[in-house]
Amino acid sequence: xxxxxxxxxxxxxxxxxxxxxxxxxxxxxxxxxxxxxxxxxxxxxxxxxxxxxxxxxxxxxxxxxxxxxxxxxxxxxxxxxxxxxxxxxxxxxxxxxxxxxxxxxxxxxxxxxxxxxxxxxxxxxxxxxxxxxxxxxxxxxxxxxxxxxxxxxxxxxxxxxxxxxxxxxxxxxxxxxxxxxxxxxxxxxxxxxxxxxxxxxxxxxxxxxxxxxxxxxxxxxxxxxxxxxxxxxxxxxxxxxxxxxxxxxxxxxxxxxxxxxxxxxxxxxxxxxxxxxxxxxxxxxxxxxxxxxxxxxxxxxxxxxxxxxxxxxxxxxxxxxxxxxxxxxxxxxxxxxxxxxxxxxxxxxxxxxxxxxxxxxxxxxxxxxxxxxxxxxxxxx
Numbered sequence: 001x002x003x004x005x006x007x008x009x010x011x012x013x014x015x016x017x018x019x020x021x022x023x024x025x026x027x028x029x030x031x032x033x034x035x036x037x038x039x040x041x042x043x044x045x046x047x048x049x050x051x052x053x054x055x056x057x058x059x060x061x062x063x064x065x066x067x068x069x070x071x072x073x074x075x076x077x078x079x080x081x082x083x084x085x086x087x088x089x090x091x092x093x094x095x096x097x098x099x100x101x102x103x104x105x106x107x108x109x110x111x112x113x114x115x116x117x118x119x120x121x122x123x124x125x126x127x128x129x130x131x132x133x134x135x136x137x138x139x140x141x142x143x144x145x146x147x148x149x150x151x152x153x154x155x156x157x158x159x160x161x162x163x164x165x166x167x168x169x170x171x172x173x174x175x176x177x178x179x180x181x182x183x184x185x186x187x188x189x190x191x192x193x194x195x196x197x198x199x200x201x202x203x204x205x206x207x208x209x210x211x212x213x214x215x216x217x218x219x220x221x222x223x224x225x226x227x228x229x230x231x232x233x234x235x236x237x238x239x240x241x242x243x244x245x246x247x248x249x250x251x252x253x254x255x256x257x258x259x260x261x262x263x264x265x266x267x268x269x270x271x272x273x274x275x276x277x278x279x280x281x282x283x284x285x286x287x288x289x290x291x292x293x294x295x296x297x298x299x300x301x302x303x304x305x306x307x308x309x310x311x312x313x314x315x316x317x318x319x320x321x322x323x324x325x326x327x328x329x330x331x332x333x334x335x336x337x338x339x340x341x342x343x344x345x346x347x348x349x350x351x352x353x354x355x356x357x358x359x360x361x362x363x364x365x366x367x368x369x370x371x372x373x374x375x376x377x378x379x380x381x
Contacts, residue, residue, distance in 0.1 A: 002039040004032055004046045010053030010061070010083045022316075026053075029060040036068055043071040052082025055106050055127060059083075062134055065090035075171060076101065076161075085166065086131055089138040094171040101161040103146075104153035106131065139165030291315035298322070 008025025019026035027050070036044065046065070052058065065072050065087060072091030080088045080095075081102035088101070095101070106127045110120035132146045141149070141164065149164075161167040289308060292315045296304045299322045307318040 002035050002042055002044045004035045004044060006046050006048040006050050006061075006084060006087065008050060010050060010058045010087075012054050012057050015054075027061075029057055029064065032061050032064055036064060039068075039070060041070040043073070044068065046072070046074045046087075048074060048076045048080045048084055048088065049078040050081065050084035051079060051102075052084050055083050055086070055131070057083070058086045059130060059134065062087040062090050066137065076167065082106075086134045088166065089134045093167045094169045095158045095161055095167045096171050097158050097173065099158050099161075099171075101156045101166050102154065103131075103135070103149050103156075103166070105150045135166070141165065288312070288314060292318055295319055300325075 006027050008027065009019065011019060011026045011028050013028040013030035016026055016028040016030065065074075066089070068090075074088055074091055074093040076088065076093065076095035076099040078096065078098075079100050079102065081100070082104060085101050085103050106124055108120060108124060110116055128147075128150060129143075131150065132143055135141065135146050136143075139146075156164060156166065158167070158170050162170060292304060292307055295315055295318070299318065303318065303322055303325065307313045307321070313321070
């Protein structure tokens with residue numbers, strides 16, 4: 001089964017590269033088309049968490065999903081709002097018990113005289129009808145009911161969305177399991193969770209002695225049938241607590257000494273974790289420096305070196321810093337020019353700047369950023 005992520009803003013295909021470049025989550029019709037083409041009739045599932053975006057991009061995605069020759073099942077993990085609620089109307093669907101669906105009128109911006117405003121109003125009303133047509137594809141609601149829902153900008157809980165027909169059912173979440181992700185705040189040595197679980201299993205399997213805790217017996221409980229042998233000793237197949245028979249409790253150091261293979265596993269995990277961390281950190285640093293180099297030609301060496309080594313920041317932050325620096329230079333120049341003019345008494349004589357025009361530097365910086373973005377765009381294609 002192929003999966004389609006409907007996460008973040010819904011955008012047109014020709015604008016998606018900008019969101020990729022900025023590192024912002026987004027989905028476009030081309031993304032969906034690619035997955036459906038590769039699926040070739042195989043069942044597909046969407047996972048939705050989106051507040052909407054471009055209406056026509058959302059309608060295009062809805063149409064592709066509704067027209068797909070295979071089965072389409074959609075899951076609302078959090079929010080299906082605005083344009084995302086439109087594409088939700090294709091196929092079967094379910095929603096998280098904590099999820100929501102939002103429906104409202106579309107909106108837009110217009111400049112011009114009253115004729116332009118009238119034309120925009122007509123377009124928005126027709127666009128709203130297109131949304132209602134998509135809603136009617138799944139729900140049993142008529143135009144009047146849907147108009148009322150959209151006019152109110154209606155936010156529906158999972159139960160309300162199912163009742164209104166926007167979603168087929170509420171998602172049955174799996175049984176809650178113990179999280180395997182631990183967050184630590186410690187200066188003491190911590191045994192990896194994986195090793196702890198292996199130690200527990202070895203004790204349960206009888207391959208390791210029980211570990212005492214300050215002389216207190218440590219019960220071991222298995223999920224098996226309860227039996228006892230005829231010799232009076234407890235069987236290893238038991239649902240009763242198995243108690244420590246006495247003696248000095250063993251500590252972890254003793255276990256590791258007697259079972260070097262476990263110590264080797266712990267050391268190997270530590271080494272692997274350190275190496276992966278180093279490689280990931282080195283990769284991220286190389287990418288940061290390369291991004292800075294892509295725009296460095298139009299920024300002072302002082303700012304570039306500071307951003308690279310002294311006070312490390314991203315290329316995006318450096319670009320903003322450079323523009324702000326140019327603005328500050330322009331402001332200082334104007335203040336100096338005004339002071340000179342006031343002192344000389346020839347206010348009508350324009351100052352002759354010795355530095356380059358900050359606006360030209362900004363334009364050059366924007367041009368460099370555009371070239372970088374275009375290069376990334378080619379890679380995305």
